[in-house]
Amino acid sequence: MNKIITTTVALSLAAGLAAGQSASVTVSSSDTSVAPGGSFTVTLQTAFDTAGAGGGAFGDAGFYGFGGTVGATGAAADSLSAGVPTLNGMLAFGPVAAGGSGSNLATGAAGRGLSGGIAGDPGDLMSFTVDVASDAPEGDVTLDFSGAVVLVLDSSLTTFSTDPGVNQQSLSTTSVTITIGGGGCNAADLAEPLGVLDLADINTFVAAFISQGSAADIDGNGIFDLADINAFVTAFTAGCP
DSSP: OHHHHHHHHHHHHHHHHHHHOEEEEEEEESOSEEOTTOEEEEEEEEEEEOTTOOOGGGOSSEEEEEEEEEEEEETTGGGEEEOOOEEOTTOOEEEEEEEEETTEEEEEEEEOOSSSOBOOSSEEEEEEEEEEOTTOOSEEEEEEEEEEEEEEETTEEEEEESSOOTTOEEOEEEOEEEEEOOOOSSTTOOSSSTTOOSHHHHHHHHHHHHHTOGGGOTTOSSOOSHHHHHHHHHHHHHOOO
C-alpha cells in the first residue's frame, strides 16, 4: 500500500513539473514610431521556465535552438524590408538566416548541439534592421514570430512551437506594433506636430541618440557620433518651409 501511495505521489509531482514548463519568444523594436524612409532594429528574444528540470545526458539546462520567421501584418507591411539577421553567436550548430519583406520579414534557425546549452534566461536569438519604403502608407504594422524553440529538460529535448504538433508544447509569443507616420519637413522634424520644429523634436533626438535609435542616425551610416548631432542642428536651425 505504501509503495502505491509513494508511486502516486511521485507521478503527481512529475505531472506538476511538466505542467509548469514553458517557453516564449518576444519581438521588440528600437523604435515604435517611424517615418517613411526610416529604419528600425528588431530583436528576437526567448525566455523559458524549466520548472526545475534540466541537466541529464544533454548537459546544462537551458535553451538549445530555434527556427522560425518574423512576419509583418498591417497597412504598410508590404513597404517593409529586412536585411540578413545577425544570429546569437553561441548558436553555432547549423545556422541559417535570411532577410525578406512583408509577411516573411526575416527567417533564422540555429542550435547549440547536445552539450553546453545556453542556460541564460532570457536570451537573444537574432536581430536585424528593417527599412521602411519612402512611399510607405501611414498606419500600424505588427511584427510577430512563428516557429519553435527547443529546450533541454532532464535527458530530453522538448520543442515548444507556435503551431504544436505531436509531442510538442505550445510556444507563447509577444508581438510589437510599429506606427508608420507621415514624414517631417526635414531630418530634424522627428516628433509631432510634424511641420513644426520645437522642443519635442530636440527631446526625441536626444533620447534616440542615447539609446542609439534609428531616428538619431541622421546620416544613415549606422554610427551615432558628432556628425549626426551637427546634421540635426543644421536641419533644425534651417527650419521648416
